[in-house]
Amino acid sequence: MNTFNDIKELVFALNRESKLISEMFSKRKSIDYKLSDAIELVDYDENRIDFLIQRSVIRENGAILELDDLFLEFFEQVLDVNEEINLSYIDENIKNIKENIHYFLNENNENTKYGYLRFIKKAFRKIGLVTLRSVVDLRRNTDNTFKNESNYKNKQLKLESLDEKRTGIKNLIRQTLKIVNQEEVTFFNRALDEELNIIIIDLKLQLGECSHNLIEIEKQIIDYLNQIKIHGKFLEKLRKLKYLKDHFLIEAETDIKQIVSNKNHVIFETRTSEPLNLSLDFLREDEKAFELIKRNAKNHKDRKLFKTELADSISNEFLENSTVEEIMINYEEIKNSFIATSDNLFHFILNYDFSKNVEFNERVTIFCHVISLYEQDLDIKNNFQTTNDIEYAIVMAK
Missing domain, CATH: 1.20.58 (Methane Monooxygenase Hydroxylase; Chain G, domain 1)
Structure with a gap:
């Protein structure tokens, strides 16, 4: 097996055959890339494909070409498309x-x-x-x-x-x-x-x-x-029902008849509308149809025609860029501050200054998050206390 002499030769080869390598990489899971498909992408010069095969950039398996596992893994890692968790x-x-x-x-x-x-x-x-x-x-x-x-x-x-x-x-x-x-x-x-x-x-x-x-x-x-x-x-x-049906045992060994007789799914079906359209000849030639049209027009002659109102133009203040600042909770900082105290964790978080208004229920949630994230740094006791109808374990710093 030949190898590249230096980085310059490797980069030059990858750049020259970038069209072929890119096409093979994009279709690595969808199709088997044939030699007849690849020859067109190297201007019908088989020596260029042989060069890549000799340098182990691609592998030949009969009439099928594949990217070598080493280069395939390299491209997947760099492009962040690798599906294997190592x-x-x-x-x-x-x-x-x-x-x-x-x-x-x-x-x-x-x-x-x-x-x-x-x-x-x-x-x-x-x-x-x-x-x-x-x-x-x-x-x-x-x-x-x-x-x-x-x-x-x-x-x-x-x-x-x-x-x-x-x-x-x-x-x-x-x-x-x-x-x-x-x-x-x-x-x-x-x-x-x-x-x-x-x-x-x-x-x-x-x-x-x-x-x-x-x-x-x-x-x-x-x-x-x-x-x-x-x-x-x-x-x-x-599967069990199908087995019973195929062996003609479903009626004898189940109560399917009784269950089906109690069901009436017709009421749950959607109603299909069947409009009756009158012919134009009937409307033009029949006197009764003409009388009905005039009567209907008379009933609607006072109907008001509403014009579509145009919306006002958008105010410029809604188009201006605005910056909204939000204070995020830093769990690492809370943990470090707590370890430096001798207080229990629940009481510490209850009195902690978050630089914003934090309700009691949210502080309870923060208490649970800190325990789940930094359990190895905390000493969870078997003693319990209650505050505002919330029972919690005593948690101290190790």
Whole structure:
């Protein structure tokens, strides 16, 4: 197998055959791309296709051409259209971060330490991006599986598999936050790198957004599985009825006659209007028809004709751009402020200053959100208290 000599040759080959590669990538799932289709896109020069085959950009299988898996995965990752959720990639980055942190702490040479630090920053950036992309793929795959999979057993199995991947992403998020907040405090104190601090802040925001989306995806998967369960029971009953009907046992072993006799679905049918249109000859020639027309015209001669009123022109003030500021609730800031106190979480949130008016019910919701997002940082007691008819558990900082 030949390989490209350098990046310049690779980029030149991809650029020269961009028309063919773009067409094969766009139709990678719809059709089998034939050699006869590809030859037209390279100006009928088979040597150009042979060059791509020799360099493993495309693979030839009989008369069918396919993009090589390596390039296909590269294009899908860059264009963010990959449907496979690879949790091992995130897990591998977490392991590499832990290893390089140990190398950093043990190293005395500043240049070598900077190399380890640069790798750690790169890995943290990757974790944030890959986790976001995995959550987006998870939501898309969940919808596609429920809507497009026709086999109910396979649909259920696929949704359960996606739910396991959701749990895996949630655990990886928890491991990442544990490294940042608890396990490697010494490293962050020694690193003192401004870019690393910015990367960690962005990472926490990305992982927080992923956690919120995972909660919604969990609800969605549960709802889909419940629908499948209901449909499955219906199909099971339908198959049983069909079996009885095919074997001429349905009347003997069921009460279908009694049930059908009690039903009268005709009243639920929509009424069909059947207008009776008079012929023009009848209206012109018949005297009685003419008398009826005159009588009808007399009854409507006083009818007022209303003119359509034009609406006033839109005021300029409605066309001006306006900016509306909204104060968002920062759960990370609430958690950090709470950990610095000795108060219980419910009482703390009840008295917390949100810089806007927050009602009691909304503060209860915020209390639940903080527990679900930062359960690993909180100590949930078995003691309970009641405020405004709301019973809540005592939650303290660890």
